[in-house]
Amino acid sequence: MNRVKVGVIGCGMISGIYLKNCTQVFNHILEVAAVADLVPELASKRAEEFNIPAACTVEELLANPEIEIVLNLTAPIAHAPINLKALQAGKHVYTEKPFALNRNDAEEVLALAESKGLLVGCAPDTFLGAGLQTCIKLIKDGWIGTPYAANAVIMMGNAWSGTHPNFQNFLKLGGDPLMDMGPYYLTALVAMLGPVRRVTGSAQRLQEKVTVQNPRSPRFGDTVQVEAPTNVSATLDFHSGAIASLQAGKESFGYKPRLEIYGTEGNLSVPDPNFFGGPLSIPGVEGEIKIQFPNMEIKSVPLTHGYWEDSRGIGLADMAYAIRSGRKNRASGRLASHVLDISLGIFESSDSDRHVYIQSKVERPAPLPLGLKYNTLDL
Numbered sequence: 001m002n003r004v005k006v007g008v009i010g011c012g013m014i015s016g017i018y019l020k021n022c023t024q025v026f027n028h029i030l031e032v033a034a035v036a037d038l039v040p041e042l043a044s045k046r047a048e049e050f051n052i053p054a055a056c057t058v059e060e061l062l063a064n065p066e067i068e069i070v071l072n073l074t075a076p077i078a079h080a081p082i083n084l085k086a087l088q089a090g091k092h093v094y095t096e097k098p099f100a101l102n103r104n105d106a107e108e109v110l111a112l113a114e115s116k117g118l119l120v121g122c123a124p125d126t127f128l129g130a131g132l133q134t135c136i137k138l139i140k141d142g143w144i145g146t147p148y149a150a151n152a153v154i155m156m157g158n159a160w161s162g163t164h165p166n167f168q169n170f171l172k173l174g175g176d177p178l179m180d181m182g183p184y185y186l187t188a189l190v191a192m193l194g195p196v197r198r199v200t201g202s203a204q205r206l207q208e209k210v211t212v213q214n215p216r217s218p219r220f221g222d223t224v225q226v227e228a229p230t231n232v233s234a235t236l237d238f239h240s241g242a243i244a245s246l247q248a249g250k251e252s253f254g255y256k257p258r259l260e261i262y263g264t265e266g267n268l269s270v271p272d273p274n275f276f277g278g279p280l281s282i283p284g285v286e287g288e289i290k291i292q293f294p295n296m297e298i299k300s301v302p303l304t305h306g307y308w309e310d311s312r313g314i315g316l317a318d319m320a321y322a323i324r325s326g327r328k329n330r331a332s333g334r335l336a337s338h339v340l341d342i343s344l345g346i347f348e349s350s351d352s353d354r355h356v357y358i359q360s361k362v363e364r365p366a367p368l369p370l371g372l373k374y375n376t377l378d379l
Helices: 015-024 040-049 058-063 076-088 103-116 130-140 167-171 182-193 314-325 333-352
Strands: 004-009 030-036 054-056 069-072 092-095 120-122 147-157 196-204 209-211 223-225 231-238 243-252 256-263 266-269
Touching: 004 015, 004 058, 004 314, 015 030, 015 040, 015 314, 030 040, 030 058, 030 314, 040 054, 054 058, 058 076, 069 076, 069 314, 076 092, 076 103, 092 103, 092 314, 103 120, 103 333, 120 314, 120 333, 130 182, 130 256, 130 266, 147 182, 182 196, 182 231, 182 243, 182 256, 182 333, 196 333, 231 333
Parallel strands: 004 030, 004 069, 030 054, 069 092, 092 120, 147 243
Antiparallel strands: 147 256, 196 231, 209 223, 231 243, 256 266
16 A cells, blocks of 8 residues: 655644654655645744655645645644645644634645545544543443443643743633633543533633743743633533533643543543553453453453553545545544633633534544554554
């Protein structure tokens, strides 16, 4: 199978793990042909670091006829505009989350892609990792009976410590806890329980302005405006009948994630959806579970699939195989648009003091097959 050539737009911090995996883990299907950034020095540095043939401008990258997929790693505000430019240039596009900052932009991207017969993909792709794929199989095989409830907690360190070079982006819409970290949890919930039909939410900012607290930060002592909610609580009603509670905040010190699925016959403790592997358990029955899959002996709750390490980019690789085989990609634009719809619905519910019904439709993404060999996604 011929490799799919990729052009990367955005060479900031997140590009490092993408480029590492694209050139070392998924290089059986992906070939990075060029990188581009508004700061040319960043593109040149990444090209040298990962032995990429070209560091160029965005316009030059989009004009390259050999590039089939644009990997969009820009800031959230630029996601939709860059996605539209890539599609207009005849490229498939895979973007970092959030998919867009409003529904109109999201729908415009999806409509343009459909009109041109192009695929759109979007992070997060952690639901394709070993941890969540194992959970999906456990639920499907009935180990916890019928899932009826879930609890998701995303409590992160405060966003104004100044440790991230672009920390101010975490105080704006798109970098806020619901739009920044929420997609990992919401995508995982949709992958396990199906689409959401209704949300009820509360969102607030505890402070209008914050002061950078880290003396090592070049912005130490600076006061920055808080533009987005930093504390969010929501109830999600799924079409399946399950109900989930969600708490997301960036007002605490430390990182305290939790995701649990409650079923009529057991409860499933899910690995952190921000990662690809991690421990999982069904209290009381770990030693009894037997999962049938090729060439592995089961003694407790196992990880039934590959990709348990940091496999960021697996959704991009899956989309490349989809392009070659004509099937649907799993980390799709429709899935990301549904997650965006949920997030915006929570904000709207808080503003209007009412339930918000989710209008977007999406199919639960197909699970990865058992026995999938590491470094292959051609199924």
